[in-house]
C-alpha cells in the first residue's frame with residue numbers, strides 16, 4: 270500500500286526538526302544609518318567590524334542613529350526516514 274501513497278503526502282507526515290544551518294555563519298549583521306540609509310557591509314561573527322563602521326560613519330557624517338539587521342539561516346531536517354510512520358503503522362496507511 271505504501272507504494273500508492275504520493276510522496277508529497279508521505280513528506281507531509283514526516284517528523285522534522287528545525288535548527289540553525291551548520292553550513293553558514295551563525296549570524297550575519299548589517300547596520301543601516303537611520304538618517305541617510307547608508308549601510309555597512311555584512312559582517313559575520315564580527316561585532317568589532319560593525320562598531321568600527323558606525324564610528325567611521327558618525328565621524329564622517331555626524332549621523333548618530335542606526336538600525337541593526339541580524340540574519341540567521343535555519344534548515345529543516347527530517348528525523349528518520351520520510352514516511353517511516355506509515356510503514357510502522359500499516360493500518361493507518363491503508364485508509
Ligand SMILES: [Zn+2]
Nearest residue numbers: 302304305332
Ligand atoms: Zn548616515
